[in-house]
Each structure stands twice: as C-alpha cells, then as structure tokens.
Amino acid sequence: MKKVIEILVIGGSAGSFELLLKIIPRIKIDIKFVVLIVLHRKHNTNLSISELFRNKTPLPVLECEDKDKLIPGSIYFAPADYHLLIEKDRSVCLDYSEKENYSRPSIDITFKSASDIYKEKAAAILLSGANKDGAEGLKHIYQNYGTTIVQNPNEAEISTMPNEALKIFNPQYVLKVEEIIDLINNF
Amino acid sequence: MMAPDIVGDEDLEQLLNEVANVYGYDFTEYSKASIKRRINRICLLDKHKSFAELRYKVLNDQSYLSRFIEEVTVNVTEMYRDPFFYKALREKIIPKLGVNPYIKIWLAGCSTGEEVYSISILLHEAKLAHKAIIYATDINPTVLEKAKTGVFAINQMKLYTENYNNSGGSSDFSTYYSANYDHVSFKEYLRKNVIFSTHNLASDRSFNEFQLIICRNVLIYFDKNLQDKVFNLFDASLEKLGYLALGSKETIRFSHLNQTYKQVEKEKIWKKTR
Numbered sequence: 205m206k207k208v209i210e211i212l213v214i215g216g217s218a219g220s221f222e223l224l225l226k227i228i229p230r231i232k233i234d235i236k237f238v239v240l241i242v243l244h245r246k247h248n249t250n251l252s253i254s255e256l257f258r259n260k261t262p263l264p265v266l267e268c269e270d271k272d273k274l275i276p277g278s279i280y281f282a283p284a285d286y287h288l289l290i291e292k293d294r295s296v297c298l299d300y301s302e303k304e305n306y307s308r309p310s311i312d313i314t315f316k317s318a319s320d321i322y323k324e325k326a327a328a329i330l331l332s333g334a335n336k337d338g339a340e341g342l343k344h345i346y347q348n349y350g351t352t353i354v355q356n357p358n359e360a361e362i363s364t365m366p367n368e369a370l371k372i373f374n375p376q377y378v379l380k381v382e383e384i385i386d387l388i389n390n391f
Numbered sequence: 392m393m394a395p396d397i398v399g400d401e402d403l404e405q406l407l408n409e410v411a412n413v414y415g416y417d418f419t420e421y422s423k424a425s426i427k428r429r430i431n432r433i434c435l436l437d438k439h440k441s442f443a444e445l446r447y448k449v450l451n452d453q454s455y456l457s458r459f460i461e462e463v464t465v466n467v468t469e470m471y472r473d474p475f476f477y478k479a480l481r482e483k484i485i486p487k488l489g490v491n492p493y494i495k496i497w498l499a500g501c502s503t504g505e506e507v508y509s510i511s512i513l514l515h516e517a518k519l520a521h522k523a524i525i526y527a528t529d530i531n532p533t534v535l536e537k538a539k540t541g542v543f544a545i546n547q548m549k550l551y552t553e554n555y556n557n558s559g560g561s562s563d564f565s566t567y568y569s570a571n572y573d574h575v576s577f578k579e580y581l582r583k584n585v586i587f588s589t590h591n592l593a594s595d596r597s598f599n600e601f602q603l604i605i606c607r608n609v610l611i612y613f614d615k616n617l618q619d620k621v622f623n624l625f626d627a628s629l630e631k632l633g634y635l636a637l638g639s640k641e642t643i644r645f646s647h648l649n650q651t652y653k654q655v656e657k658e659k660i661w662k663k664t665r
C-alpha cells in the first residue's frame with residue numbers, strides 16, 4: 205500500500221556517505237517531494253557537503269540556511285553542527301542547542317519535526333551508523349502513520365543504527381540499498 | 392526517549408503571551424518550532440506532567456523565571472566556532488577598523504563569553520585592543536555573570552586551541568589563560584575593554600553607534616518579523632561603512648538591509664554602504 209509523500213528524510217551516520225553517493229545520482233528527476241538529508245559528520249571544514257553532491261544529480265542540492273523554504277524536487281542537507289527543525293510554513297528552523305545522542309545535527313530531532321509537520325505524508329530512511337540516533341524519531345514517524353524504512357542491517361556497514369530502530373518497532377520496510385533506490389523512485 | 396509533546400501550539404501561544412505580560416520578556420516572535428521544542432524539553436527535564444503544571448510554576452514562582460529563560464534561550468557556545476569566520480575577521484575586517492581613532496564593537500547575544508574572549512584576543516594580536524571597546528550583551532543575566540569570570544571547562548581547551556590555530560592564530564594559545572584542575576581562567580587583561588550588560592534584542596533600543604556588530608546564532612531563534620525588527624536595530628546602531636557579522640547559516644537576504652549592505656566576499660559579513 206503506497207501513499208503520496210511530501211517529504212523524504214534520510215538519516216545517516218558512519219558508513220552512510222558512501223550510500224548517499226550511490227543513492228543520490230539515481231533519484232529520478234521528477235520526484236514531487238522534498239528530500240532532506242541529516243548526515244552526521246565532522247564540522248569545522250570549509251567544504252560544504254552540498255557541493256560534493258551538486259554535480260552528481262540534476263536536482264538542486266542545497267545546504268540549508270536559516271528560514272529556507274523547503275521546495276519539492278530539491279535535495280537539502282542539514283548543515284553541520286546545527287539541529288534542523290521545520291516550521292508549519294515548511295521553512296527551516298535551525299537550532300544550535302545541546303547535542304542529542306552525542307550528535308548535532310540529531311536525526312531524531314529532524315525526524316520528529318518532519319513528522320509533526322508532514323504527518324502521514326512524511327517518509328524516512330535510517331541508514332548505517334554507530335549510535336542510536338534516529339531510532340526514536342523514526343518510531344515517531346511510524347506512530348504518526350508515516351512511511352518508515354530501515355537499511356537492512358546485514359548490508360549496513362555499521363548496523364547499530366538500523367538495529368536500534370528494529371529493536372523498538374517494526375518499520376514498513378527493511379531494505380537493501382538497491383531496493384531503497386527503487387522504492388524512492390516509486391513514491 | 393523522545394520527548395512527548397506536553398505543550399501544544401495553543402498552550403505555547405498562551406504561555407508566551409502570559410510571560411510577556413507578567414514579566415516583560417517577549418518570546419512571542421521566536422521561531423515556533425524551536426521554542427516549542429525547548430519548552431517541551433523543560434517539561435521533561437523538570438518533570439512537569441502537564442501544561443497546567445508548567446504554567447503555574449512559571450507564572451507563580453518568580454525564582455523559576457530565570458530557569459525558564461535559561462532553557463528557552465539556548466546558550467550553547469564555543470570559542471572560535473567556525474575558525475574560517477574568525478580568520479576573515481582577523482584578516483579582512485579588523486585591520487580596516489584599525490584606521491579609526493577608536494573601535495566600538497557590539498557583540499549581541501554573547502552568551503557565556505567564549506566569543507568575547509575570542510574577539511578580544513584577535514584585537515590584542517592586531518595591537519588594537521588599547522583603543523577598542525567591546526559591548527557584550529545578552530538577554531540572560533546569568534550567562535553574563537559567567538562571561539565576566541572568563542572561566543571555562545578545561546576539557547574544551549583542546550578543541551578551542553585547534554579552532555584558534557585554524558583561525559590563523561600564531562601565538563601559543565595557553566598564554567591567554569591559566570589552568571587549575573578542571574577549568575581555565577582567561578587573563579584579566581582580555582576583559583579590560585569589555586562592557587557586559589543585559590540587552591534584549593526583542594525589546595530594547597539602540598544604545599550606541601558601532602563599527603562592527605557581531606550577532607551569531609541568535610537570529611535563528613527569531614521569526615522573520617522579529618528578525619526584521621532586529622535588523623533595523625542593527626542598522627540604526629551601525630556607523631556608515633560599518634560591518635554586520637552573523638552566524639554561518641544566517642543571512643540578511645530576506646530583509647530590506649539586503650539593498651544597502653554589501654556582502655564581504657563569501658563571508659557572513661556585510662558592509663553598510665550608506
């Protein structure tokens with residue numbers, strides 16, 4: 205059973221950068237939803253992550269700034285070292301507050317916020333990672349009737365993050381990367 | 392565990408209006424998504440089981456107000472956060488300020504002072520500190536008290552030293568502080584030219600004219616309306632050809648200042664052109 209989705213949030217940590225290199229170039233150019241990526245990474249580099257992906261897809265790839273409007277058909281990255289929340293008018297609200305699950309940006313925070321705003325029209329994917337950030341947030345999306353996807357832990361480079369989610373609820377999908385790509389392109 | 396939302400949108404609006412009326416602290420134009428999260432977080436941390444419970448405490452226990460403000464106004468900060476920003480200040484802006492007979496800087500939303508000491512060190516290294524005054528302000532009196540002491544946790548110093556080096560600092564960073572057990576104290580002379588004061592950007596007026604206003608990671612907490620008011624306040628407080636510096640994800644793009652301010656290359660620094 206498939207639903208129309210308006211936002212796809214992808215959360216990832218250690219091992220996820222390479223997955224994004226596989227996934228992003230293959231996202232079809234006629235997607236009708238927002239793609240928002242929350243990736244744990246080191247900050248204090250002058251290099252912007254969006255630039256790394258910009259030439260890999262014809263879709264616009266942007267690193268969010270304060271109050272940016274989220275526009276369907278675009279790929280956004282949460283900036284390093286800020287939490288990212290979403291306002292009712294679908295603009296971005298950045299927050300430089302305490303780390304959550306030792307992480308900033310925290311995947312939990314953005315998953316929860318996306319779910320509060322987009323409700324059942326939110327979909328989220330939790331990829332490889334070494335901590336438990338994202339699991340609770342994904343469950344929140346599930347409870348709000350959104351679509352939840354966890355990378356198959358057997359395939360994840362570091363399976364802690366997918367496993368933490370599987371410990372606390374049963375997402376609609378547990379998929380390998382190839383299957384994830386197919387699903388994204390069929391939303 | 393994920394914080395369950397105890398405080399909904401309508402509760403939030405009611406509480407913020409009441410706090411503004413009773414205490415004069417106006418948070419009604421703060422970004423809804425983040426302030427809602429902060430207030431739900433307070434409920435969780437302080438174990439308020441219902442909105443009514445939180446509301447009663449905030450409105451009837453004056454001593455709880457400072458706790459409330461502290462949690463609502465996020466005070467996380469760092470020394471030389473975004474070293475490249477400080478490098479730009481060091482190389483492109485501060486030397487230009489040096490031509491003035493005196494230098495007036497306003498650091499708005501300075502939190503516990505990490506930024507203040509970072510800037511003061513830059514001025515000392517440029518040999519301009521003797522003619523500079525830094526006005527360091529924040530809404531929250533508690534963080535200012537901390538800022539005045541210049542005492543920070545020692546376990547942060549590795550990061551701060553790294554940041555300082557990346558900002559183009561060439562001294563031995565440890566000469567700026569003395570270490571005791573678990574904390575360090577920044578040297579007294581670094582705050583000689585600093586005036587600490589409370590100032591609420593949402594309600595207080597302009598109090599001087601400056602050549603440089605630095606306000607980082609404060610505007611992200613304000614909605615567009617309040618941001619616009621604060622941009623007007625900054626505009627009124629900035630000399631012609633003065634500079635406005637914001638946080639690394641903040642912008643004047645959505646404000647009318649966009650027409651009269653010119654961005655300094657790709658930095659989050661804008662020059663007032665008229």
Ligand SMILES: C[S@@+](CC[C@H](N)C(=O)[O-])C[C@H]1O[C@@H](n2cnc3c(N)ncnc32)[C@H](O)[C@@H]1O
Pocket residue numbers: 300301464465466467468469472499500501502503506528529530531534590591592593594606607608609612638
């Ligand atoms: C996240 S901290 C940023 C600290 C520092 N500027 C930095 O970037 O590291 C935000 C600061 O803004 C202050 N603040 C929040 N609302 C304010 C207001 N209305 N007027 C003045 N300061 C405010 C808070 O008290 C807090 O110290």
